[in-house]
Amino acid sequence: MLKHHFSNIGILRLAVLSLGLLWVAAPSSAHEYVVEVDNSARLLKVRATFDEPVKVALGSRRAARYVRQLRRCDSDESLRLRRGRVQTSERCLQYSVTLNKSANDSRTRERYANVRDIVTNPDNWLMLPNDEDTLIRVAFVLPKGVNVSVPWQPLEDVAFAQPVLAALKNSSTTRLEGYAFRHREISSNAITAFGRFQRINIPVSGGELRVALLRTKHKTAADKLKHWLSDAAYNVSQAHGKFPMRSTQVVVVPVNDRAAEPVPFGHVIRNGGEAVQFFVDTDWSVDSFLSDWTATHEFSHLLMPYVGDRWVSEGFASYYQNVLMARGEVYSPSKAWRKLYEGYGRGRMSAPGMSPRSASMRNGGLMKVYWSGAAIALMGDVQLRELSDNAESLDTAMRKVRLCCLPSRKAYRDIEFLELLDSKTNYTVFTDLYRDYANSAGFPDVRELFRRMGIRTGGEVTLVNAELAHIRDAIMQPRPIARTSSSSFAAPGNDAD
Numbered sequence: 001m002l003k004h005h006f007s008n009i010g011i012l013r014l015a016v017l018s019l020g021l022l023w024v025a026a027p028s029s030a031h032e033y034v035v036e037v038d039n040s041a042r043l044l045k046v047r048a049t050f051d052e053p054v055k056v057a058l059g060s061r062r063a064a065r066y067v068r069q070l071r072r073c074d075s076d077e078s079l080r081l082r083r084g085r086v087q088t089s090e091r092c093l094q095y096s097v098t099l100n101k102s103a104n105d106s107r108t109r110e111r112y113a114n115v116r117d118i119v120t121n122p123d124n125w126l127m128l129p130n131d132e133d134t135l136i137r138v139a140f141v142l143p144k145g146v147n148v149s150v151p152w153q154p155l156e157d158v159a160f161a162q163p164v165l166a167a168l169k170n171s172s173t174t175r176l177e178g179y180a181f182r183h184r185e186i187s188s189n190a191i192t193a194f195g196r197f198q199r200i201n202i203p204v205s206g207g208e209l210r211v212a213l214l215r216t217k218h219k220t221a222a223d224k225l226k227h228w229l230s231d232a233a234y235n236v237s238q239a240h241g242k243f244p245m246r247s248t249q250v251v252v253v254p255v256n257d258r259a260a261e262p263v264p265f266g267h268v269i270r271n272g273g274e275a276v277q278f279f280v281d282t283d284w285s286v287d288s289f290l291s292d293w294t295a296t297h298e299f300s301h302l303l304m305p306y307v308g309d310r311w312v313s314e315g316f317a318s319y320y321q322n323v324l325m326a327r328g329e330v331y332s333p334s335k336a337w338r339k340l341y342e343g344y345g346r347g348r349m350s351a352p353g354m355s356p357r358s359a360s361m362r363n364g365g366l367m368k369v370y371w372s373g374a375a376i377a378l379m380g381d382v383q384l385r386e387l388s389d390n391a392e393s394l395d396t397a398m399r400k401v402r403l404c405c406l407p408s409r410k411a412y413r414d415i416e417f418l419e420l421l422d423s424k425t426n427y428t429v430f431t432d433l434y435r436d437y438a439n440s441a442g443f444p445d446v447r448e449l450f451r452r453m454g455i456r457t458g459g460e461v462t463l464v465n466a467e468l469a470h471i472r473d474a475i476m477q478p479r480p481i482a483r484t485s486s487s488s489f490a491a492p493g494n495d496a497d
């Protein structure tokens with residue numbers, strides 16, 4: 001079943017870059033933005049100070065119509081925008097943005113028609129210099145009850161915004177929240193949300209989820225959603241002990257109409273930091289949420305860098321989704337094996353004349369896209385464990401990928417990602433599998449592997465003793481990781497009404 005969009009990324013602005021050091025120390029050279037959000041979260045006042053005179057532009061020319069009172073800092077003389085650009089080099093700029101108009105006008109409008117908060121992308125309100133390397137720090141000045149959600153990495157030090165805060169009449173009820181990113185990392189796909197929605201930070205192993213529960217006329221059901229996201233993140237930290245990202249933006253949108261499942265839609269957005277978005281029907285019970293695989297699948301995508309060839313990105317996420325639901329003890333091991341076996345069956349039936357690389361959603365090969373890569377993931381995982389006496393596995397390779405290369409702005413080809421995995425092992429199992437299967441018609445057949453692992457599949461799945469039973473059991477074995485209890489949820493700025 002397909003219920004999510006593929007991950008997307010701003011290809012034009014791709015470059016290899018790691019954000020990993022941002023938390024540790026911000027370099028002294030940076031452009032600094034102070035963004036005052038008004039009480040209704042419909043108007044932004046932006047003050048941008050650059051470390052040298054620069055030419056700035058809006059990400060979208062259309063956004064020029066929402067910009068008001070553009071001028072040099074502390075000057076009454078207004079500056080003109082031409083094609084969304086300021087013609088002169090400037091050191092400090094001020095402008096206002098009528099955010100509600102930009103949101104109503106943007107291509108996101110339809111998707112968020114029922115949302116009471118403002119959802120827009122940075123292109124609609126952020127004027128950026130064209131140098132793409134300098135760090136950009138953004139401090140939001142937020143009135144009581146108003147929250148913001150952005151994909152950028154949190155910034156501890158927001159001292160640069162203190163003078164703006166101090167000058168405000170209501171400074172005692174206003175707070176600062178800082179983030180940092182580099183220009184090249186943002187694109188029109190990034191979500192920025194403003195409003196009186198509920199913000200919760202969910203601790204995960206090795207980091208946090210920064211969750212925005214956007215408001216619709218439907219109830220938010222925060223406790224239920226916290227429990228669900230926390231457990232899904234726990235499942236994914238079962239891959240190698242840590243959640244793959246340190247601070248992840250999660251945007252949850254309740255749908256108005258009754259949906260056939262608790263999470264009818266989810267997807268990963270890889271711009272300016274990893275973000276995951278879910279559309280949910282909060283009428284479903286907490287148990288229905290916990291047994292739904294969508295969040296575990298989407299978070300599994302974060303274990304990998306962006307891989308443009310979907311048979312690999314969707315395949316590895318589909319394999320992990322089932323393995324991690326078992327390690328999180330949502331599925332029994334035999335249920336996880338049954339779901340994998342059924343998926344491989346659907347993949348085998350799908351577009352049999354096509355190779356994994358040539359199958360696509362459009363040519364009727366959807367299930368091949370999802371399951372041929374999942375078969376490669378299983379085969380590679382078992383081979384690595386067999387060759388190394390369980391010392392190496394897909395998990396150990398993925399952990400090393402996280403340490404060396406995530407988060408990454410690079411878009412990998414299928415073979416590049418498999419080479420990266422192999423480079424983290426003492427073997428070449430993944431590139432060998434690629435050579436054997438990627439361009440051959442048919443489907444990587446795992447039935448013999450199931451037999452060797454002692455997984456009997458006639459009717460109900462039963463697990464019996466067999467040559468590779470120890471590997472079968474190791475794959476689904478939970479890791480000893482502490483669950484984050486619901487009492488430890490921090491809730492900064494969580495005084496929304």
Ligand SMILES: [Zn+2]
Binds near residue numbers: 298301
């Ligand atoms: Zn997916």
